[in-house]
Amino acid sequence: MAIEELEFRRLIETHQRMVFSLALRITGDYCTAEEVAQDVFLALHRDGDRLASEDHIRYWLRRVAVHRATDALRRKAVRPEAAADEWTDDQPYDGEAPTSAALQARLEELLRGLPESMRVAVVLRYQEEMLPDEIAKMLSQPVATVKSNLQRGLKLLRRKAAVTMKEYVRESA
Amino acid sequence: MSVNQPDEWNTEFEESLTQALRPVEAPEGFADRVVARSQSAPGLAKVIRMPVRTRAWASGAIAAMLFAGVFFGGQAHVRHERQKAEVAQQQFDAAMRITDQTLDQVRAQLQQAGVSMGD
Numbered sequence: 001m002a003i004e005e006l007e008f009r010r011l012i013e014t015h016q017r018m019v020f021s022l023a024l025r026i027t028g029d030y031c032t033a034e035e036v037a038q039d040v041f042l043a044l045h046r047d048g049d050r051l052a053s054e055d056h057i058r059y060w061l062r063r064v065a066v067h068r069a070t071d072a073l074r075r076k077a078v079r080p081e082a083a084a085d086e087w088t089d090d091q092p093y094d095g096e097a098p099t100s101a102a103l104q105a106r107l108e109e110l111l112r113g114l115p116e117s118m119r120v121a122v123v124l125r126y127q128e129e130m131l132p133d134e135i136a137k138m139l140s141q142p143v144a145t146v147k148s149n150l151q152r153g154l155k156l157l158r159r160k161a162a163v164t165m166k167e168y169v170r171e172s173a
Numbered sequence: 174m175s176v177n178q179p180d181e182w183n184t185e186f187e188e189s190l191t192q193a194l195r196p197v198e199a200p201e202g203f204a205d206r207v208v209a210r211s212q213s214a215p216g217l218a219k220v221i222r223m224p225v226r227t228r229a230w231a232s233g234a235i236a237a238m239l240f241a242g243v244f245f246g247g248q249a250h251v252r253h254e255r256q257k258a259e260v261a262q263q264q265f266d267a268a269m270r271i272t273d274q275t276l277d278q279v280r281a282q283l284q285q286a287g288v289s290m291g292d
Contacts, residue, residue: 107193
């Protein structure tokens with residue numbers, strides 16, 4: 001049996017930020033993110049009566065949003081992995097750390113260039129503030145895989161941030 | 174996380190990441206659009222599921238039908254094979270009879286012609 005309209009609307013209003021943000025950060029596209037988020041809530045409307053508690057609903061929404069957004073990303077056939085290797089330089093960056101405000105402004109954009117597995121792990125860790133073992137459980141992956149994706153994702157993001165911010169500083173000087 | 178940069182930068186970087194990835198607002202009117210979609214095509218949004226009791230009954234019925242099919246199918250196959258064997262036996266008997274008759278006739282003709290068969 002489907003959820004009643006008032007309850008359904010309450011659930012959407014409570015969780016829409018989380019679901020939409022996950023979809024946006026994973027797909028990297030505003031329109032696709034809205035489509036994915038709508039589909040997630042329609043699935044909740046259909047199957048939500050099985051979900052007993054608010055925590056269960058939140059967990060379910062997170063999980064379905066991640067899976068659907070990943071599917072949408074794959075359908076778009078955008079392969080950021082192709083560009084990933086050029087950034088995986090093991091040499092330490094010897095420049096100065098970019099300023100925090102400028103860095104934040106660039107990070108969301110840089111996130112879109114991460115390979116899918118790293119992007120999902122980073123989004124769940126830093127947007128949803130989930131622990132690696134919680135992410136592993138949600139994605140049905142070994143904890144070691146999640147930790148590796150987080151480490152590599154962070155390293156890649158840091159390098160990209162360092163390089164692009166250096167260019168940014170040079171351009172604006 | 175193991176990194177090449179100084180620790181203070183790591184912490185600062187992760188803090189910046191957490192700040193940058195704060196949840197954003199859903200588009201204006203998002204909830205209205207989802208509710209409208211859920212009402213406009215409720216048939217499409219629902220997966221028709223069989224009630225649990227019916228599902229159990231149907232599973233039992235299907236299992237019984239499969240068992241009966243296998244059992245009666247096996248019986249019919251045995252019957253059919255037996256019939257084929259009987260027909261083959263009859264055909265073999267008829268062929269032997271004809272051969273015996275033909276041999277008898279040949280033997281009689283040879284005796285009439287004075288040829289000894291040696292028996």
